[in-house]
Amino acid sequence: MLFCHHGMRSFLTRLGQCKRCYPKGENFMRLYHASTQTASEPRIVNRSPYLDFGTGFYTTTNLAQAEDFARKAFVRRGMEGAPTLNSYECDMERAGRELRVLEFSEPNEEWLEFVVHNRKQGRDKALEVDIIIGPVANDDVFTTVTLYEQGQITARAALEMLKIKELFTQILFCNDKALERLTFESARTVER
Known part of the structure; x- marks a missing residue:
């Protein structure tokens, strides 16, 4: 089962229950994107297609994890820019109605095979989805997936x-149509 960083179930199973993730009401979820710069107009940058869910704009509901990712991105990119946390809101209920969403509600064999396939070959071009939701493979999870x-x-x-x-939870926005659902709230530098 997936949880936001406040201990509530994912938005698809208990939409709007966590007031920190949904500060404006039950439909609007707060999401974070780690970068080395402000991303007030999110866009898909094809840095590497061999990520958990393939190419796209990655977000998470977990503030601490996003801050950690920002620090890692800063180091990976040669200390260029600054570790930056971008915050967005997204009407996930509307996105779920209007877009093609692929959700992995828990780490199961289907999710594991999907992640391994994407890491080796990139996301299948025939997979027509706008948003992909599922467990994030942080350092602990990454090690387990790599062993498999x-x-x-x-x-x-x-x-x-x-x-x-x-x-x-990580939420990947796969295309511009999906990115239109994000509303930029703020950006701040993360302490190194």
Whole structure:
């Protein structure tokens, strides 16, 4: 099961329950994007197609994780710019009605195979979705997925190992149509 960083279930199962993730009411979710610059007009930059969910604009509901990602992006990009946390709101209920959404509500074998496929080959061009939602493979999860990917553990063992991890939600906006649903709120530099 997925949780926001305040302990509530994902928005698809209990839309609007967490007042921190939904400060303006039950439909508007707060999302974070880590970068090395302000992203007041989000766009898809094809840095690497070999990510968990493929190319797109990655966001998370987890503030601490987004801050950590911003620091890592800063180091990865040669200390250029500054670790920056961008905040957005998105009417997820409307997006769910109007866009094609692929959701992995928990880390299961389908999610695991999807992540491994994307990391090796990039997202399948035939997959016509606007938004992908599912567990984020942070450092702990990344290690487990890598062990599975390398054939050192079975899918069942990987999923058992993931049961004890605290998993948060990542939301990938796959195209410009999806990005139109994001409303920029603010950006701030994250302490290094």
